[in-house]
Amino acid sequence: MADSRAWELVMRRIEDDLASGRLSIGDRLPAERALAAELEVGRSSVREAIRVLEVLGLVRTATGSGPSAGAIVVSRPEGAMGALIRLQVAGRGFDVTHIVSTRVVLEESVVAELAGGGVDLAAPAALLDRMDGTPDRDAFLALDASFHLSLAELSGNSVIAAVMAGLRSSIEGYVLAGADRLDDWPAMAARLQEQHRAILADIDAGDTDTARRHIHDHITGYYAATNLIPTTKA
Amino acid sequence: MADSRAWELVMRRIEDDLASGRLSIGDRLPAERALAAELEVGRSSVREAIRVLEVLGLVRTATGSGPSAGAIVVSRPEGAMGALIRLQVAGRGFDVTHIVSTRVVLEESVVAELAGGGVDLAAPAALLDRMDGTPDRDAFLALDASFHLSLAELSGNSVIAAVMAGLRSSIEGYVLAGADRLDDWPAMAARLQEQHRAILADIDAGDTDTARRHIHDHITGYYAATNLIPTTKA
DNA sequence: CGTATGATGTGGTCAGACCACAGGAGGATC
DNA sequence: GATCCTCCTGTGGTCTGACCACATCATACG
Numbered sequence: 003m004a005d006s007r008a009w010e011l012v013m014r015r016i017e018d019d020l021a022s023g024r025l026s027i028g029d030r031l032p033a034e035r036a037l038a039a040e041l042e043v044g045r046s047s048v049r050e051a052i053r054v055l056e057v058l059g060l061v062r063t064a065t066g067s068g069p070s071a072g073a074i075v076v077s078r079p080e081g082a083m084g085a086l087i088r089l090q091v092a093g094r095g096f097d098v099t100h101i102v103s104t105r106v107v108l109e110e111s112v113v114a115e116l117a118g119g120g121v122d123l124a125a126p127a128a129l130l131d132r133m134d135g136t137p138d139r140d141a142f143l144a145l146d147a148s149f150h151l152s153l154a155e156l157s158g159n160s161v162i163a164a165v166m167a168g169l170r171s172s173i174e175g176y177v178l179a180g181a182d183r184l185d186d187w188p189a190m191a192a193r194l195q196e197q198h199r200a201i202l203a204d205i206d207a208g209d210t211d212t213a214r215r216h217i218h219d220h221i222t223g224y225y226a227a228t229n230l231i232p233t234t235k236a
Numbered sequence: 237m238a239d240s241r242a243w244e245l246v247m248r249r250i251e252d253d254l255a256s257g258r259l260s261i262g263d264r265l266p267a268e269r270a271l272a273a274e275l276e277v278g279r280s281s282v283r284e285a286i287r288v289l290e291v292l293g294l295v296r297t298a299t300g301s302g303p304s305a306g307a308i309v310v311s312r313p314e315g316a317m318g319a320l321i322r323l324q325v326a327g328r329g330f331d332v333t334h335i336v337s338t339r340v341v342l343e344e345s346v347v348a349e350l351a352g353g354g355v356d357l358a359a360p361a362a363l364l365d366r367m368d369g370t371p372d373r374d375a376f377l378a379l380d381a382s383f384h385l386s387l388a389e390l391s392g393n394s395v396i397a398a399v400m401a402g403l404r405s406s407i408e409g410y411v412l413a414g415a416d417r418l419d420d421w422p423a424m425a426a427r428l429q430e431q432h433r434a435i436l437a438d439i440d441a442g443d444t445d446t447a448r449r450h451i452h453d454h455i456t457g458y459y460a461a462t463n464l465i466p467t468t469k470a
Numbered sequence: 471c472g473t474a475t476g477a478t479g480t481g482g483t484c485a486g487a488c489c490a491c492a493g494g495a496g497g498a499t500c
Numbered sequence: 501g502a503t504c505c506t507c508c509t510g511t512g513g514t515c516t517g518a519c520c521a522c523a524t525c526a527t528a529c530g
Contacts, residue, residue, distance in 0.1 A: 044515040050287045065481045066523030278484040299512045300492030
């Protein structure tokens, strides 16, 4: 995720200023020409960055002169819409923690319920096998989503299954955004598969507590590895 | 939403082509220079539009020549991230239905549980009163979200409450996106308040079925009125 | 004191020029 | 004939410089 393109550098810079507090809501950005000079890029690159930030709702522009002109920082990293959008664009974290904690709560109860009754884990196991033969990252992650969803369905808790189905695409978005930030995808895929199989083994053995812990680490570990949430040791 | 700016015109044009099927996934866009000539705008305007579409995931760019170069239509209405993004930018509907149905499932069970036991509805009622004195749309909707969330918390179902809390900002995003498409906001606000109070009355009266129906209509009605989901009569 | 009027600075746009890169065409080589 | 290499072409990415329309503000004028 290097700022290979000039406009990305500009955008990143502005976002950094916003995240670090150098820019606050309502502050006025330097003029496009000044920004271009300062960052040593062309004005067109600055404009492309501003355009993106404007569409993202981070900045508002106005023509003319005086205090009300120029590009002004408006919105905040608040709101899932903003967070999702920023995530995809800038690869930043913000409040992904929300959805991650939601996932953890849901999936922990899923595996707990599964570990209780003797269910047939053939379907999720088959998905794992398919994933082993899927080097393509995005295809792998789609199967991964199916795997987690199949667990939810097997749990018999229809509410959780429905919620997770509804969340599927959101979660996939975060997961993909995170994957973009990984250097060594094959290593991560191997790690995920290892954890997946450990969880299935836990369920099969009826070891509720271990299953909870494993799925907790599985989920938070992924987001932590992708730097989407703060790394937490516990 | 006039295409007052040239780059908006370009973006809209491409989005229209995509929506109408004139452009399909994988199709290659004309070269930037050709597009500029065709639409009679400058290349920089085309670039700003392309930049936005790229960030939105609708288009992919690559340098060089040959079939793999140029801007290529790529992503689709799939995924909540894409849906949210398209929604905000293009005002189009796509698959909001997913999150709406999730909300309905969740909130129906919430009011059902509330109608069962005798809980203190003072907190949500107070929120409704505050909303009456809140003409500002966004502030009103923020309170609205708090209202629904307070119901979830009162229900005592911690899983649902957690999920709804996690979803809050996502839902708010959709709700706001929908509100943008309403002509007469005050009328909608009044209608929402009427429905809110009816639901509280249902809960107070212990009328589970009516409460379910009312909250169902309340939620689906809003999204239908904003044309975010197909209008369904039932 | 109030009202025109011009100066100033801003975003919005355009045209033209490079650059780096990917792919294909076509020749050189075996 | 098949293979490799080289050059050419077209593309996005960028920069520069130039206008324009517009909002604001200082100034001059009545």
